[in-house]
Amino acid sequence: MPTRVGPYQVAQFLGEGGMGSVYLAHSRGGRPVAVKVIRPELAREPSFRHRFAREVTAARAVNGAYTAPVVNADTECEQPWLATVFVSGPSLWQAVRANGPLTPEQVRRLGAGLAEALLDIHAGGIVHRDLKPQNVLMDTTGPRVIDFGIAHVTDLPPLTDPGALLGTPHFMSPEQIKGSKPTTASDVFSFGLVLSFAATDRSPFGTGSNAQLLYRIAHTEPDVRSLPDGLRVLVAACLAKHPGQRPTPAELLDALGHRAGPGAPPAPPAPRPYTPTLWEPQPRHGAVDLARNAQALLTDGLTDALLIEAAGHGS
Structure with a gap:
């Protein structure tokens, strides 16, 4: 488990899916966020980077009470990531x-x-x-x-x-x-x-x-x-x-x-x-x-x- 992702301090592993892993992390001010990090082998594939960039674009276009808004992202770094508002409840x-x-x-x-x-x-x-x-x-x-x-x-x-x-x-x-x-x-x-x-x-x-x-x-x-x-x-x-x-x-x-x-x-x-x-x-x-x-x-x-x-x- 990484200790940091971008500006966030990683606190806990939450789960993983086909594209990467999700962690609970905190900003410097203590705000909890959910950070999705692409798997290293997929980060080397241009097609997956393209798909992830699309996900970020789509998520940033939505800002409603019943979605999890994007607070930060980096689609160009070695291992791209996306941070959203942390929702503590189960699926x-x-x-x-x-x-x-x-x-x-x-x-x-x-x-x-x-x-x-x-x-x-x-x-x-x-x-x-x-x-x-x-x-x-x-x-x-x-x-x-x-x-x-x-x-x-x-x-x-x-x-x-x-x-x-x-x-x-x-x-x-x-x-x-x-x-x-x-x-x-x-x-x-x-x-x-x-x-x-x-x-x-x-x-x-x-x-x-x-x-x-x-x-x-x-x-x-x-x-x-x-x-x-x-x-x-x-x-x-x-x-x-x-x-x-x-x-x-x-x-x-x-x-x-x-x-x-x-x-x-x-x-x-x-x-x-x-x-x-x-x-x-x-x-x-x-x-x-x-x-x-x-x-x-x-x-x-x-x-x-x-x-x-x-x-x-x-x-």
């Missing part, structure tokens, strides 16, 4: 796995916070593309959305070629699976899956391999019967197959926020009928390019088994 994934599903009222408050976070993220010209329970920290003041590593930034060139598959399979939208251009509606679909997980500790698309879940998300209707009455219709609307049928974050905030009162949240308008197709060809790029999907999957640290399964279901 939503850890909280649900340790203590079970949240109560309906807790889910409503979670949803209101996440909807406000999406408003801030989208206002910055960003599509998160990886909203999932592991990227939601449970702060005492409300949820915090983190990790903009694969975010789509409107003012920057695409992170990957068109047709690439990026995201976490259990929490992807149908259009992400098809390799379509990401939109803010993709984050709303993931929002619906996150709320379902928080309320039930399971996916409305069932269990199974990643490829099976990819197929069901893109091709079958969710099973929301186990959700509480006040959330069932709202989550189902978020999980509409066609992006244009989903509510906006502003509509979600109206339904879940304090303005809705203490009772069951009102549901957004019912989605219009739409019949999706799996691996739907895109007008400009033709069928999804599985070679590009393969590279994206491998770059994002996913497994060969997932790649083989996804390719099999795409044929």
